[in-house]
Amino acid sequence: MITHDITAQFHSATRHVTAGTLVKDDHFSLFEAVGALEIGDPKMDSGCLEPGESLDQEFDMTKDILPEELIWLMDELLNREEEDFTTQLFNRELLHKFAGESISQIAFEALIAVGESQINPQLKDAISARLGFRHEVLGMLMKHTNSEAPPSSHTTTMHQSLDAQQKSQPLSKPVSEAFSTKLQRRLASTVPPRPMVTVSMDQAWNFWHQMLDDCSNIFSVRQATHSQDLYIAYQIFAYSSPQPSTYPRALLQMFLTNENLVGSRIEPSYFLEEDIRSLTLPASQLLRVANGTYGRFCHGNQRVADAMQEFIDRFEHNFVNLYRALCLNSCRMRRTFCHALLEWDNLQAQVEELDAIIQEAVHEQRTPYLPGSPPTFSFSLSSWIYHHKLNILQLTIQMGFELAIYAPHELAGMYWYLSSICDIHLSHLERISHFVTAKDTEVKRSKMTPAVKEKAIKECKDALDRLYKQYAWIKATQLLAGTMHGIFVVLQRYGVFVNQQPLYSSDMMRYEIRMKPFLGLSIPEPLSHDDSEREVQMQNIDTEEILDQVTGFSADAKKAWEEVSKTTWNMFPITNDVNHASVLTERRTADLKDCLKAAIAASLCVLSLKKALKNDAWKEKAQKEARLPAPGVKGRWHRWWILPALPPV
């Protein structure tokens, strides 16, 4: 290595530049600047030492320590979990060159060695509990890589072990130099600087208990034998409170693609066809059935066959990605859905062309759908896309309530928007039902063999049943959203949750910000700000009338949620899973109970607002005291339904 001393040249060059000048090229971004270190600043420069201080860790890991100190070290390590799941922890590689089995073996050998040692029995038990736990956890993680759930007895053992560890923690003795600030300074040398996030030991124990439960519970999604049920199962976990931590969510993602099978059950292309078949194309020969006797029948039309294959090939990733999105943290999930909406919108337009090709090939006859409207075609494939797109749209809007994205003055508008999307979705489901019913009629009239005919008839009937179930859910959502819309409009008329006339920008431009994810959609066609305001504010309807109407809505909403509560989470048969049988049912039941509580709270709120109609003193009080309870706070019945906390009337 040859070095050149450029001190003189450097000094000479800097004389031409005033202090504060930044010399950079176009690729030097803020991102780069944030990663810069100041040499000589002890907070950023790991090489900057106090006089007498050495650079390297002073902690000698090979020297003997007390059993009490060992306990403390093991607990500290348990404490340092990294929330975001990538392969690096504070830029340190985690022994990925070693196989799990080897480490498990060492833990096992250590366990034996401790058992045979002469140390105090209490300390022996404490250390054994810790070693045993690590051995068990490693075993669990290794099973996970094969999509294998540990038996529930195993999970119970690990919980008990955590309790034993927590109980024996007071026996420990700190070894503070083992987690030195030198390591922290090393962290600050990475790009960008990164402090160590510390949690208390209590939080750590709780985290591990929760994670063990999550790791066990997520296997319940394997009860689902159909794409539609799998979607519900994944949603149940996505919306659990608390959301499962990163590792169990990563496992849920892995289940979707492990060995290129979805849920260890079915190839992605068949998974997609299964979903379409069960919604818009029951008993259709255009779609293959996994392990079925027949392939795709395209009426001898090669153009149809090619187009269908191309559609399936292109779309299987988009479809599986819907499930993967449900495994993300909720902030990222919502943003991912916003992007997915535009993708699905584009695809819907393209697939309408495919539908046209199929119409021609099968000689589909137009049928009048709505009385008095011109006859139309089924557009089965693009209908399927539209259905999922509307689902995503609803989720996106509702997650905005959960994440507190909307300001109080926006709630009237967002609940109105949700109810209008539900309206559109209900109409769309009716449209699909119409064509499924037509198919049912066609099948009954056909000359199939009796066994085949019976199967086809059942498929159509089941499709209609499921469409009805989906309809019921969306109807309940629509009624409650309509109620919430009314509540917030009336509150604004009482002067509560009104936007305080900000001077920058305009309401129209704020509407653009809020609706940005949806403005790019071709269908549903976005509304202009003026049109939206007109629908939301209901200027031509007096307050008393609104309150009467939403009294009806909220009563209907209660009934609707009660109806939904009577259904099971699954619409298809499920596999028997003794270990996890009730998890999904329990969580869904709890969630629906909360929706019902919200509906009841909504009707009580409407009653209060009615009483307060002429009560100016109350309105003034409410303007000052009205609050929106955050998730987890008393009065927040459900993450998606924000009932206001108002002073008593």
Add this chain to the structure above:
Amino acid sequence: MAGTVRMQTSNGRLVRHAMNDEERRPLTPTPTNLPASEIGKLIQTSPPDIAYIQYDISLEPKYLPQMRALIAKDLSEPYSIYVYRYFLYQWPELCFFAIDTSTPDRDLVAVVICKLEKHRCGPLRGYIAMLATQEGYRGKGLARTLVSKGIDLMIAKDADEIALETEETNVAAMKLYESLGFLRSKKLHRYYLNGNSAYRLLLYLKPGVASIPMDEYVDPYELPPSAQDDPMLVQGLEDREELFSRGIV
């Protein structure tokens, strides 16, 4: 004045009928079309012993150390001088600070630092990077005034929109920006290095900003902090599929 009558549809749309004038409520008022300087006058305050100064590079020796000292108090991670120079060298005029004229050295007591550039080859985006007020000087409208001065100048420079991130727990900051007309556009999970989540706040300054086409690339700041320093993840992330396949959860 009578409204029109419509039948209730099966979707449960509300029946409309005539309504009294006195019960008619105005729509949320749209703001007056004031020029930026006039808006500023309505927002900005001038407490006694406070002077507002617009930064320029000659002020670095005296005031940059004070800015750093004030801002560093609020931040969990240290920023090198290059971060400050990145902003102050390129956009000195977008930095405003308040000084206490009654102190012997006319000390800095509040500061805002901003930038203004094209965002992903699309809209001209103003960005409020740092804002801090010395304890003891809070509650006097200094932060609000400084932010307003920054916004006014960015408007004068033809900004299409203004953005910033703020910590979920920073209630005071969110109140300030929301009272000026900002909305939360998204939530960022565990965005800050201390583990707290953040909200992105946006203010559109011209109609049609939402439709300005942008380059499709993944904003590195949308990755979790632990992934941001991995060059493999930041470069070449062309589409969503990549994001999934890298195992970012």
